[in-house]
Amino acid sequence: MSFRYEIRLSGEGGQGLVLAGKILAEAAAVYDDLNATQSQSYGPEARGGASRSEVIISDDEIDYPKAVSIDLLLALTQESCDRYYKDLKKGGILLVDSDAVNRLPEGEFRVISAPIIGLARERVGRALVANIVALGFIAGISGIVSEKSLRSAIEARVPKGTEELNLTAFATGLAEARLLMKN
């Protein structure tokens, strides 16, 4: 039986969600030998506004590249959480930034709340890398792509000279997620 895993990364323009989605897709497709697509939705404005990036991972052909029944939703703003949680499938995972999202929705899904942006700012030293911290969380929570593949994809994709910073961000998110999953 083939599987199809749908991830939506949502927040606002400038948070690097498109890049994070592309890294996830590359980790799965190039390094884990799966099929993957990444697509995005954004408005006509140059920055700001709602942003969303979707990644579909499957061991089969991917017909429709958009999410219809989400396995994992990342919400980095209250607005994106309010707007998209209804698209989660039964038993899906809602991962939110605990500082940005304080009104949590209720439903038949699991909520994981963690200070993603705060960790990027305080532990890694740059709020800018919150997208990569989020990737660490996603790897730790879902296990859908391997740690090794994600590391390779991050190194290959982030701007030259920022590899170490981004790998630290990834390791930070991954460690936190593993702690959370133990409890």
Place this chain on the structure above:
Amino acid sequence: MAEEKKIKVLTGNEACAEGALAAGMRFYAGYPITPSSEVAEVLAEELPRLGGVFIQMEDEIASMGAIIGASLAGTKAMTATSGPGFSLMQENIGFAAMAEVPCVVVNVMRGGPSTGLPTLPAQADVMQARWGTHGDHAIIVLAPFSVAETFDLTVRAFNLSEQYRTPVILLLDEIIGHVNERVTIVDPGSLEIFNRIVPSDPPDQYKPYRHTESGVPPMIAYGEGYRFHVTGLAHDETGFPTNSAAEIGRMLERHHRKVEQARDHIVQVDPFMMEDAEIGIVAYGSTARSARHAVRLARETGKRVGLLRLKTLWPFADEEIRSYIGQVKSWIVPEMNLGQMAHEVEWALAGSAPVTRLNKVNGDPISPPEIYQIIPG
């Protein structure tokens, strides 16, 4: 392992740029516009490295003019745009058709009319690609449905334009242009590349618009020592304007014949589960992906549904659709416009089977469940 298999994750726009380079395109002129800009972005970086030329023009009218000039000078040339830019290119597309100048025009479709929906998908330029420029003219239009196929059809667009001396339009939509997808990179040396046929006549006997049997006159590049005239006016074999009804008729007849008699080579469809289908879906571009998924869902419930996917939009796949008369009892045509291809399907079937249209023009893609829901039975 990833190295050996050369697997990459690319967008359709990136694959289009890579395909053009693999086909030998070395001249790009364009004016950036969402959702096509990444085509220009990649080529601005790559073309200078390969000794090619990248020019950002003042607008799309000039872009089209520049690629016509480059092609006449012997270089494979391309431009890429979206709806508003495509409108501006129409006059010069007609010039390329009339003067039989090979070139490739990429239109990554977004919602219209006017500036419309810059970041959202549509398939509303299908008729404009066919009839956007004035006057009866032959044209070839291709529409890929995946990133990998965007690479292949870009190469094919150049091959067809070189082989038939005609502009070829590659219609992507925003979803195909922007989706990142896994592709296996092929060795460029393994690709079949067609280069325009050059004349064997000496310069004093060369006729740039010779009436050959294939309908395609051999073409020499400017600067090779041959002197010839190129015009958008109706012309005779020498390329100079004529008002002779016989000459004009002969020329226009040849323009159409060269594409029509090659239609079996040009027209490509991809049937999916059509062997025993009683319900057929005709779709193209990103909508065909939703349709294929809907077919899989419907097959699970025992419905005999298939998808006839169009890879070539023009010339239209009328014969391919008619080949299912008697077998397919009803058709569905989903498209992100108000029924531009559905009309052609109805015309091809001439009332022999009902056609249900599924149209959406609000910037949202057509999802698999939306198609699945209207499959009868």
